[in-house]
Amino acid sequence: MKRLPLDGVRVLDLTMMWAGPYATKMLGEMGAEVIKIESPRAWDNIRTLLPRTDQVEDPWNSAFYFAEYNHEKKSVTLDLARDAGREAFLRLVANSDVVIENYRADVMDKLGLGTDVLLGANPNLIYVSMAGFGKTGGDRDNVGYGPIIEMMSGLMSLSGYDPDTPQKTGISYGDPVAGLAAVGAVALALIARRRTGKGAVIDLSQQEVSVKMAGIAFAELARTGAVSPPTGNRHPRWAPQGCYQVRGDDQWIVVSCPDDETWRACAETIGRPDLADLTLEERRARHDELDAAISAWAAPIDGRVAVDVLQEAGVPAGRVLDMRTIKDDPHLYVRNFWIRVPNPKMHPYRKHGVVWRLLEANPTITRHAPYLGADNRSVLSEVAGLGDAEIDQLEADGIIADTLGEVAFG
Amino acid sequence: MESSPLEGIRVVELGGGIPAGYCSHLLAGYGADVVQIGDPGLTEDEDRYLSRGKRRVPMPDADDLHALLTAAHVVVDGRAPADGDAGMPGARQLRERYPHLVITSLTPFGLDGPHAEHRATNIVSFASGGIMALTGERDRPPLQTGGEQAFMLGGLHGFAATATALLGALIQGEGDLIDISFQECAASMLEYCAAAWEYESLFVERSGNTPRPEWGVYRVADGWAGVCCLGRQIPALLDVLGVEQEPRWLDPVQRTEHADELSAHILVFMAERTKDEIVALGPPNKVPFGAVRTPAELVNHSPLLERGFFDDGPDGRLPGRPFPGLTWVRLQPVVQAGIDEVLSTWGRVAEEVAS
Secondary structure (H helix, E strand, C coil): CCCCCCCCCEEEECCCCCHHHHHHHHHHHCCCEEEEEECCCCCCHHHHCCCCCCCCCCHHHCCHHHHHCCCCEEEEECCCCCHHHHHHHHHHHHCCCEEEECCCCCHHHHCCCCHHHHHHHCCCCEEEECCCCCCCCCCCCCCCCHHHHHHHCCCHHHCCCCCCCCCCCCCCCHHHHHHHHHHHHHHHHHHHHHHHCCCEEEECCHHHHHHHHCHHHHHHHHHHCCCCCCCCCCCCCCCCEEEEECCCCCCEEEEECCCHHHHHHHHHHCCCHHHCCCCHHHHHHCHHHHHHHHHHHHCCCCHHHHHHHHHHCCCCEEECCCCCHHHHCHHHHHCCCEEECCCCCCCCCEEECCCCEECCCCCCCCCCCCCCCCCHHHHHHHCCCCCHHHHHHHHHCCCCCCCCCCCCCC | CCCCCCCCCEEEEECCCHHHHHHHHHHHHCCCEEEEECCCCCCHHHHHHHCCCEEEECCCCHHHHHHHHHHCCEEEECCCHHHCCCCCCCHHHHHHHCCCCEEEEEECCCCCCCCCCCCCCHHHHHHHCCHHHHCCCCCCCCCCCCCCHHHHHHHHHHHHHHHHHHHHHHHHCCCEEEEEEHHHHHHCCCCCHHHHHHHHCCCCCCCCCCCECCEEEEEECCEEEEEECCHHHHHHHHHHHCCCCCHHHHCHHHHHHCHHHHHHHHHHHHHCCCHHHHHHCHHHHCCCEEECCCHHHHCCCHHHHHCCCEEEECCEEEECCCCCCCCCCCCCCCEECCHHHHHHHHHHHHHHHHC
16 A cells, blocks of 8 residues: 555544544544644643643643644644634535544533534535544433443443452553543444445444443343453453562562463473462462562563563563553663654653554654644635635634634643 | 444454454454364353354465455455464565555554564563553552453554555555564553653652552452542532642642642541442542442443343343444354355455456
8 A cells, every 4th residue: 555544634633632633643644634623612621631840832732642642633723612713614515534533522512513413515525423422312411521421331341459449540541441432432433434435324322332341241241141350460261360479669660471381381481390280270269479479570570581481481470560661661662652742832751653654554653743834824714715815814803813822731 | 223334344363362352353243254273262252252253263264265265355464474374475565465455453562673472472462561550559569450351452542543444455555464462562652651761851650459549459449449530620529528628639749749638638528338339429529539330230221221231141231332323233153154155155256356
């Protein structure tokens, strides 16, 4: 494939926070022209979520959290709560392929931009809404961010140190998971439209996408009438498996022995050949003792050395990479995963690169996260067909802007 | 009924495992004809969930494999470099020999690099991607998320990437090889945490179930529930709690200083209510409340049933389409098939392609 797969696809991106922006940055990486639309009065909160330790005139243009998930996008501001903003937006819709948003279920209708209005502007549009609990059904008015989605999906009930205390994932897991499904939805809808000429309306529920990720537990429930309780870091079928402290400040490795052969290799490696011939049943019964043996071996060793030695012996093992060590991981370094995307308003730092490595189309990140309203004039003239005088009027009326003035963080 | 978006798309699943299984399950659900080569190495529950809607064939000989790959549009390749090639061409060789194919390679560490041949189970993949270091209580070891999430996440990435690349292949008439590493899938999802260390020297560690009073999980009368409020939602939360709107709660710096007091208010409020009562407070007050639901609760949850989320089939009620709006196929349990049977339909296509 010589060109990126979404080359020529135009996406109007009304998403905010993380779930939607994760989706649209993936679409951008795959070649779509992504036009991020924010209101001068209701911008993407991620621009100003975290307090800043540095003093800059326009902090909304240089927030590292915003920069992580908004590369490969253009920025347009439009106040969609006002008629002139809505009209300009619908002119953009008429010349776009996809509209995507992750508002609460009722917001688009309240803005006067319900599905009928959007399809009226462009009958072949692909419209993806990503409300937390969908636009229909009895939970549609629920409000939620990623951790709420994880709770409400059954996923959290599968995690925990013990069977009685569910544990949430350390990131807002429901967000990027929903974002990935939205990318799949856009791609499938584009494939279908290529054949039928018709667009699609996708009422994605972030909760449902996360429930889907817990699906194996539902199969167990259907077969046995119950779901196995969380087992911490242990595995429900094989042993031993666990997380063990190694040398250094809060440094850990995981070790996992899925069969007799790997356990035998593990026992030899940790200097306990006397345990090498334990059967699976014996290993399960003596899991605490085996954990203690692995811990005693690992504690004085550097995690990299411990993993190298175990892997050399054929034992699945890995470091628990934290936010410092993951930036120095030699494997990610060799694969050029962390990259610099120059942004004149930010000091240099490395962010994640493209995850879907299409070997020939070769997606790369060339465009840093956009400054607020940076593309107002070019997009509104070239895509919406507005003249200079009309754009001037929008600016004079505060429908578009490229600054936020004084903002409170949080 | 409209046709499924992937009707007429032929997919070969190689190597088995959860990531390839989940990726091609989603492709099958949206209408692709998926042929699974050999034993996928799944447990009974994994197999029931992930292999629905597919045909499973025995390992083909070289000629039959060639015929399958010639007729296919997509290969979902779950073979890791550490698994060895078992006499079959690797992902890169497939790309050279069958340039029309979209080949989605799903591996723990990618196809190259110093750890490419490392062996990995789900927990090893979860640990290597950074999410595990952020999960769990600070005074206990890092914790994996349940439900084989590193592998499921790899499969979800695979699905979205495959669908995207397939569109490109249909337009451009040529496929590509997509190298997806589970480590990188997770490492691209570290929220602000990885950037915070490098940009601000702010080291984010695991902070348990309740990193902040207004962002956490609490015990309630019949289980666990939670709240996740941004600054702008704090006033509404205070109203619900019946707590006066004072600067020590409203100001983010003061709120941190008085975190224990706010936690105590929320703790008591939650403990006196049930999960349903907490969740019901969310919509009218615009406060993000939730409850820890279990699969047993969700399987009969009427809003999900109203939306037609589940598939009811011979293996019971299982999560169905991830999103509505595109036709999802009624998936039947996996069918054992002979290579000849598959080639009787696919082979004709291959002959047409060859001619």
